[in-house]
Amino acid sequence: MSELFEDLAPPSGGLQRLRARMEEERSPRRLSWLPALAGAAAVALLLVWPRPAPAPRWSAADHPALARYGYELPTDDGVRAGAQTAVRQDGSRFYWVSPTRPPAAAP
Amino acid sequence: MALERLYVELERPLYNVVYRWVWNADDAMEVVQEAFLRVWRARHRVEPTTARAYLYRTALNLAANRRRANRVRSFVGLGERAELPSDQPAADALLGGEADRRRVRRAIDGLPEKLRRVVALTELAGLSYKEVAAVLGIPAGTVASRRSAALAKLRETLDE
Numbered sequence: 001m002s003e004l005f006e007d008l009a010p011p012s013g014g015l016q017r018l019r020a021r022m023e024e025e026r027s028p029r030r031l032s033w034l035p036a037l038a039g040a041a042a043v044a045l046l047l048v049w050p051r052p053a054p055a056p057r058w059s060a061a062d063h064p065a066l067a068r069y070g071y072e073l074p075t076d077d078g079v080r081a082g083a084q085t086a087v088r089q090d091g092s093r094f095y096w097v098s099p100t101r102p103p104a105a106a107p
Numbered sequence: 108m109a110l111e112r113l114y115v116e117l118e119r120p121l122y123n124v125v126y127r128w129v130w131n132a133d134d135a136m137e138v139v140q141e142a143f144l145r146v147w148r149a150r151h152r153v154e155p156t157t158a159r160a161y162l163y164r165t166a167l168n169l170a171a172n173r174r175r176a177n178r179v180r181s182f183v184g185l186g187e188r189a190e191l192p193s194d195q196p197a198a199d200a201l202l203g204g205e206a207d208r209r210r211v212r213r214a215i216d217g218l219p220e221k222l223r224r225v226v227a228l229t230e231l232a233g234l235s236y237k238e239v240a241a242v243l244g245i246p247a248g249t250v251a252s253r254r255s256a257a258l259a260k261l262r263e264t265l266d267e
Contacts, residue, residue, distance in 0.1 A: 003207060003211055004211055004214060004215065004230070004261060004265075005230040005231055007119075007123060008122065008123050008126055009119070010118055010119055010122035010132075010135070010136060010139070011132055011133075011136055014114070014118050014136060014139065014140065015111060015114055015115065015118070017136075017140060018111075018114055018140055018143055018144070019111070021140065021144055022144070022147055025144070025147075025148070
């Protein structure tokens with residue numbers, strides 16, 4: 001039975017290690033919050049990152065507005081009601097429809 | 108400092124108790140250190156009169172947790188931590204040859220947890236029944252009966 005309860009010596013330096021760990025915990029952790037702050041800031045930045053404003057919407061018949069924003073104006077008198085034609089500028093596109101219905105075609 | 112005095116006094120018995128849970132010198136030392144750190148962190152809540160019992164209880168719980176973690180590591184194939192070389196003779200070496208070491212470990216590991224706690228605290232830490240009762244929160248009479256049961260089971264295992 002004696003071998004079961006043999007007295008073992010712990011590795012040396014235990015008290016020094018304990019002192020070091022207590023000292024480590026005692027000292028203010030000045031920069032320990034920095035990674036968390038950086039992460040939170042990155043997430044916040046992604047959430048509020050300025051996105052391009054949505055393209056303004058005007059009536060296609062508002063020719064002064066079209067001219068003001070630099071779109072080329074339709075040169076014909078418009079298409080038939082319900083039909084569309086595209087005016088393009090810099091990759092954006094809008095459609096205009098003539099406000100007046102053309103006379104019905106003769107059968 | 109009171110805690111450092113307590114460390115000098117209790118490091119060895121605690122190490123001996125914890126070692127029989129984790130069977131690894133480095134793990135045992137880590138557990139002992141962590142137990143003292145927890146007492147230190149809770150120093151405003153722990154009464155000096157109950158610090159020893161708190162320390163033993165904390166060390167036993169940490170050792171049981173470490174043992175479970177090591178078993179899981181072993182189960183998932185990470186293996187148990189090997190005994191690292193140190194300037195001290197390995198604790199296992201002090202327990203005799205490999206065959207003896209296995210016998211001892213098998214006998215102690217074969218004890219149910221509650222019997223093992225009692226026998227470790229009485230035989231390895233040298234605590235009285237009253238002190239063990241305070242650590243484990245059980246009556247001193249239960250400590251006595253569990254100790255008898257544990258020793259009987261150990262004898263039986265060693266005689267096999």
